[in-house]
Amino acid sequence: MSTTELDPVFAAALRETLVATVEDTPRVRRRWRWRLGPGIFAGLTLVAGGVALAAGVFSPPGAPLDTPLGVAVTATHTGSATIDLGPRPAGATDVSLTLTCLTPGTFDFPDGSSTRCNTVDLSQPPITRTSSEVVPLSPGIDTVTIDTSANASWTLQALYVNRVTTPWGINANGKTYGVTNQNGTPDLIAVVIDQGKTQGYVEASELNCASGGDPKSIAQALAWSAQNRHISIPVYESNGTTVIGTFVIGGATGPNIPTVPLSSLSLHC
Amino acid sequence: MVRSNTDEPAAWAAALGNDGDAFAAIFDLHRDRVYHHALRMTANVHDAEDVTAATFLELWRRRKSVRVVDGSVLPWLIVTATNLARNLARGLRRYQALILALPRAQDVRSAEDIALERIEEMRIAAQVREALSALAPSDAALISLTLFEHYSPAQAAVALGISDGAARTRLHRARTRMATNIEALATADRDDTTKEKSR
Numbered sequence: 423m424s425t426t427e428l429d430p431v432f433a434a435a436l437r438e439t440l441v442a443t444v445e446d447t448p449r450v451r452r453r454w455r456w457r458l459g460p461g462i463f464a465g466l467t468l469v470a471g472g473v474a475l476a477a478g479v480f481s482p483p484g485a486p487l488d489t490p491l492g493v494a495v496t497a498t499h500t501g502s503a504t505i506d507l508g509p510r511p512a513g514a515t516d517v518s519l520t521l522t523c524l525t526p527g528t529f530d531f532p533d534g535s536s537t538r539c540n541t542v543d544l545s546q547p548p549i550t551r552t553s554s555e556v557v558p559l560s561p562g563i564d565t566v567t568i569d570t571s572a573n574a575s576w577t578l579q580a581l582y583v584n585r586v587t588t589p590w591g592i593n594a595n596g597k598t599y600g601v602t603n604q605n606g607t608p609d610l611i612a613v614v615i616d617q618g619k620t621q622g623y624v625e626a627s628e629l630n631c632a633s634g635g636d637p638k639s640i641a642q643a644l645a646w647s648a649q650n651r652h653i654s655i656p657v658y659e660s661n662g663t664t665v666i667g668t669f670v671i672g673g674a675t676g677p678n679i680p681t682v683p684l685s686s687l688s689l690h691c
Numbered sequence: 692m693v694r695s696n697t698d699e700p701a702a703w704a705a706a707l708g709n710d711g712d713a714f715a716a717i718f719d720l721h722r723d724r725v726y727h728h729a730l731r732m733t734a735n736v737h738d739a740e741d742v743t744a745a746t747f748l749e750l751w752r753r754r755k756s757v758r759v760v761d762g763s764v765l766p767w768l769i770v771t772a773t774n775l776a777r778n779l780a781r782g783l784r785r786y787q788a789l790i791l792a793l794p795r796a797q798d799v800r801s802a803e804d805i806a807l808e809r810i811e812e813m814r815i816a817a818q819v820r821e822a823l824s825a826l827a828p829s830d831a832a833l834i835s836l837t838l839f840e841h842y843s844p845a846q847a848a849v850a851l852g853i854s855d856g857a858a859r860t861r862l863h864r865a866r867t868r869m870a871t872n873i874e875a876l877a878t879a880d881r882d883d884t885t886k887e888k889s890r
Contacts (some may be wrong), residue, residue, distance in 0.1 A: 428722055428723060428726045429796045430796065431794050431795055432740050432744075435794050436743070437718055439789065440711070440718055440747055440748070441711035443748065444709055444711040445710075542792065
């Protein structure tokens, strides 16, 4: 093999990984939402000391509130199939779908989103190859269709729910607080710190800044990623002024990673 | 399939819309140039492969801030590969598990084998690499883009987010420094060879 050519085995595997990474990006975000609940910021890496909010543990303003109705229907299929959800209970607005892939493949949900499993995913525990969607019900339709290739196997659990999106809170300074939802991001985003013992809020603008902001040039982006550090931002009560802790952001790993407060850095974001 | 650079802007636009095949087409188009550049920077087949993989993963991760020069992402890839190769451990940490899991052909020869075959070529390559590593990171990227990848100083300036004038000034300074470094390394090499011969 010539050293001036990229190893074809490596190149083919890398190519496949890139395709999966690109096409999986929406799925990854959906997974996070499902596993960690609303309030998480896409692309943010959280480290010890601060965990994202789990729905149901602490229900802040803006969170969707799902009330299960009836009994879950579970079905396992190979290839595309339509699942009958049974009679719709009174008050049902949405159906909660949880799909676990049993073989590699791409599985299309009724709302147009899709999830993709590869051989690496299948070697992981079931929770990491499970995707969940809450899909609004269409009038008169009590079935769910999953589209996939003929040899792809999957298990689906479906449950009728009543979904209500609670409104964000507004504090005395007129700032909205709560979790990110279909209406956007509030001024103060709900977080949980101290292993779930403290509930509070971070400023959306500070969180964005501490996560790298919006780099204006390659030089800026490179300089940011070269910084091997964690950045801490204050956690407030819903009034946005009383500090009750700190939230640490950063993807750096290794021994002795410094944590620096955002306020000590002169970042323009 | 992207057959030429003229198809690249459309492919990049499609890739940004989560089209995996379009992103793969960009990979097909630039993977050899990125790999050759990584080999130049690392002189180690495995490291060059790792840098190539991390460069394309970074292209996706940082897709929203990638600077496209004359319709191409290649200058950005070269800058990123330069920086990743300069600090392998830190640059690859994010993707380490993923890259290690990628299969490789069994008959990859070691750097030593290659070195034995191409000893003079390798000696020169090593001098270039050492001289590059002695430059500031942005100057190393500037030299890589203009000297090895034949971009104009104006195009390199766009890739690095600096003015044309600043690029030209820095390029002049970096070239002089690079030449001095290579001359010093070549002299040191000659001295070593002479000593060995006289033993």
